[in-house]
Amino acid sequence: MKIYNYAAGPAKLPDSVIKQIQEELPSVHGSGMSVLEISHRSSLFENILEDAKNDLKELMGIPDNYHILFFQGGGTGQFAAAPLNLATNNHKIALLDSGHWAARAGDEAVKLGFEVDTLASTKDNHYQSLPHLPKDTNGSVYDYLHLTMNNTIEGTAYHTPEKLPNTTLVADMSSNFLAETYNVNDYGLIFAGAQKNLGPAGVTVVIVRDDLVHPVEKIPSMLDYNLFVKKNSLYNTPPVFPIYAAGLVLKWLKDLGGVSEMQKINEHKSGLLYDFLDQSQMFSNHIKPSDRSLTNIPFTTGSDDLDAQVIKAATDHGLMSLKGHRSVGGLRASLYNAMPVEGAQALVDFLDNFEKNNKRG
Structure with a gap:
């Protein structure tokens, strides 16, 4: 009997990628070592990391003034990282409440002491449609607008982004990352947990414009974009296997x-x-x-x-x-x-x- 897995995440991986992982598991790239045991400081892993970054850059058309970073902590970790790194001027964030995960992002920012303005919500109709920005919203009072591009639970998606003049757009793309085309230039920050479209759970992709990366005094090191840029995502031991597997998925997508x-x-x-x-x-x-x-x-x-x-x-x-x-x-x-x-x-x-x-x- 053929099995099909419709799980929301961790989710199905391409069959050919699973097969390649199986074949390479005892000896990745002919090294005689498993990817499960190679050093993250080795040239072998550095090549895997750079290949993944280059393939992602090509697939998404990521401009040179953006950094590609690999974090742990899932999209939920970025609910904290985004305000800590970006909301450093007004300490104020705009949000469109399109569902469970958008609300969770707002709650996390409030917990950290930031002010969050929910500019529109469709909670009253059980999130059966998307909220949109009110006309003439003054974007200059906010550090950024948080947008959940695809609402995994509710089944809605912004196929074109909502834009708030004079403020940065931050996009949670966890559940439709690489599933449809978006112009990276529209966003200051994109983040996505890998476990839906990109690979196994354990790694989170962050794509951030370089003008938004700066030193922040009071921030955990594991959430610090500036530190991760300086260390090429190797501040500590990264999730080696999930990055390797994500790299295989990126090559599969290119071949497709x-x-x-x-x-x-x-x-x-x-x-x-x-x-x-x-x-x-x-x-x-x-x-x-x-x-x-x-x-x-x-x-x-x-x-x-x-x-x-x-x-x-x-x-x-x-x-x-x-x-x-x-x-x-x-x-x-x-x-x-x-x-x-x-x-x-x-x-x-x-x-x-x-x-x-x-x-x-």
């Missing part, structure tokens, strides 16, 4: 045709499922169509008991991890980059058959 080609594939995959949900009499997706995510698709039957039956039957058919986030329930299919079109089609076929065989009276 890059981010623009990946976006076309993701639009096709998500379109298969959205088209089915839109005509279904049993299943529904409540997200405003223009705001729908390409990577995270929540849906429901409207009945907790029936949702549970669907999840059990799907698991029995090898369609794994379809249970929705505990805060919203229902079902959710995460169609990240490594999910093949066949996986999206298999899910649609299963849901179609389930509906035909379980028609409501």
Whole structure:
């Protein structure tokens, strides 16, 4: 039985990457040493690190005035790092509340003593659409605007960024990183946990414009952009294996045709499922169509008991991890980059058959 994993993260990796890791695990690059045991100070790892940075720069079109850094702590760690590094003038942050993770970012900044203004929120409609900036907002009073580009739980995404004049845009791209094209020049800071589209859990990518990197007096070393720039992300032992695996995924993505080609594939995959949900009499997706995510698709039957039956039957058919986030329930299919079109089609076929065989009276 073919297994498809629709988990929201840690998520599926490309089959060819898993195979390459398996083959190279005893001896990476013919060194006679496993990647699990090589020194982060060795030339072998330095080459792995530089290759990953160069491939990411090529894939995203990252300009020369941006730094690529590798942190630990996930996207959640960057909820603290971003204000500590960037909110050093006004100590004030603007935020669009588009869901759980946007709110968490705001809460973390407040905990650290920063003022956070929520300029708009769609919490009242259960985040079924995206909030947008009010007209004539004065951006000069803020150090930056925080934007969650893809809302993993709620299934919404900004396909073009909200821009606030006279302030820096900070983007959490954790769940659609490299899944659709964005212009890096629009952002002062981009961060993304690897465990959805880029690799195994344990490494977080930070892309930061050089004018935003400066010494900060009161900041933990492990969150200090200036220090990590100086040390080339090697201030302490970095997550060697996750960086190695992410580098393999980046090469896989290049071979596939890059981010623009990946976006076309993701639009096709998500379109298969959205088209089915839109005509279904049993299943529904409540997200405003223009705001729908390409990577995270929540849906429901409207009945907790029936949702549970669907999840059990799907698991029995090898369609794994379809249970929705505990805060919203229902079902959710995460169609990240490594999910093949066949996986999206298999899910649609299963849901179609389930509906035909379980028609409501």
